[in-house]
Amino acid sequence: MQAVVLDGVGKQYRLGQVDVPALTDIGFEIRAQRFTVLSGPSGSGKTTLLNLIGGIDRPDSGRVLIDGQDLDALDDDALSDFRARRIGFIFQNFNLLPVLTAFENVEYPLLLARVPAAARRERVRELLDAVGLADKAGNLPNQLSGGQRQRVAIARALAARPTLVLADEPTANLDSHTGEAIIALMRRIQREQQATFVFSSHDPAVLAEADDAVHIRDGAITAIERRDGVMA
């Protein structure tokens, strides 16, 4: 079962007069309900690839399919709605809305998905409980530690029960101890919620947790490891 299919994906950035290739002819599949890590040195194209998978950027060539849906077939509004329903984002800098409390931040995607109020409340409580922040529901982001913020962000990413959760270096701004705790939490939640997680990281601790690892260098895939022995 494939959550994501990439087929001949290429992306260039224009710097002045020249096109700099960031990704060239990327083709692979991400298995559903697995914990996949994109690994590679700085500048290799991890963020660029995640942006294309998440539908917040469009490739210059090739196709990206999420659960069989070709993202290129969607216009901007349809793609926005698609993201709201199917994709959760976790950012390196947490990116919580500073004027909303922890509870409201987690609730926001549910509002976008037009979930009724009672169901919303229940879901938010459940998620804050799962990330261990039930007692911080009323706190604003600046009243939380970095690790706590990232936990709120994880809860937010999972709120609308997306099929795919993307995280670009989610532990880069955390100390190693907190980072490990966050990884463990995500791993647990990923299993509990049966979600598909895709990470980018050059953190060996993250790599060690992965089901699958995709290695990139200079915008091209160098190796794909399927750790559980099931070959895709």
Place this chain on the structure above:
Amino acid sequence: MNLLPLAARNLLRNRRRSATTLFAMMVGAMAILLFGGYARNINLGLQTGFVQHAGHLQIQHRDYFLFGNGNPAAYGIADYRRIVDLVEHDPVLKPMLKVATPTLSLGGIAGNYAAGVSRTVIGGGVVVADQNRMRQWNDYGFPIVFKPMRLTGTAPDAAVIGTGVARVLQLCGPLAVRHCPTPHVEQASGADLPGDIAALAGEAQAQRAPRQATTIELLAANAHGAPNVARLNVVAAVPQGVKELDDMIVQLHFAAAQKLVYGGDTPKATAVVLQLAHTSQIPAARARLEQLLAQHFPGQPLTVLDYATLNPSYGQIVGMFGAIFGFIALLIGVIVLFTVSNTMSMAVVERTVEIGTLRAIGLRRAGIRRLFVIEGLLLGLAGSIAGVLAALAAAWAINHAGLSWMPPGNVEPVPLTVRVWGEYTMILSTLLGLTLVAGISAWWPARRAARLEIVDALRHV
């Protein structure tokens, strides 16, 4: 998401900047409302003055207003008594009507022949009791006290003149007019009343008390162009705000004026003056009047004129203030436009990463646009509400500060007041107008925010 609380919280985020914008809007709204209140007050003050002195509507000979000035006697209304009677008893007009009274205008020469001086004057014959009732009209509640006419309770041959008339006729001494200089040119020595005028006045002289220091002869042409003279006793000189009037006006009792102009003929009136309870009743009253006149006086050349037509300066002054008000409002609108636009542009730049995040999570472009426009509208609404409250407070303070000023054409200073409270149309349109301007100024920054590429926005530092 319910965007309103989100917008409100975002505004509270940068309190200092929001407060500065809010303050600018508040001052703007206040300036608009205070000037509007001042202009409104002038408008209503002028209106009150006109209505107190010349009523809301006048029934005149069709051609008097345009052609009758030089020879009022020729444009008299013979049936004025029946007209007054008709309007006073009409079931439609009665509830609106406060006063219906005839007036008679005349042109002539007033002379103080004891001093050998004379000048052309315009005279007005009025029913004093009716005029006094008219002067109590104060539908807009101005803090003014009613002063009866100086002709009140005087003898039938009494007259009141402008101070300019008194000056020329050398009556300042006997009438105790202050600030009244005497001319430096040699005057003709006190000649007697010229024989021909004396002859005309003979009858009057024979009947009346002997000449006093304040006696004048008023020479006027009757409807046929023949001269007639009345001997009048000037009881007071009253300053008029406008010099042309001050130099010309002689006021006398209606009966005396009629006797002078019409002598033994049928006495007529120049106008029937109608004062209504409220200015807003003019259209209804006018319609009914025209109906009544057509029905009861068919074929008679009568017309109904309102106070604005009779006093062209009213429309000019109101128009001038309207233009200044419009200019000020436009200026403030532009300032608000730029202030809010600037504030919202700064907010968009500051919150670029947030915009990227919201879009990534699944908010559509339109949602981003709406978020910022609502913030602008909210800022506008808050600013203009603050402005309205500030204007009401400032107006209250001004109205209770005991200030006074001298409007053009006035003789005495009047209390300086601004009318904001109660001017709901003005308050509401300022509120909505400025809010709308703020919303429009937020539109461009909002559009820019909505057009950001998500990945670029997320990478923004």
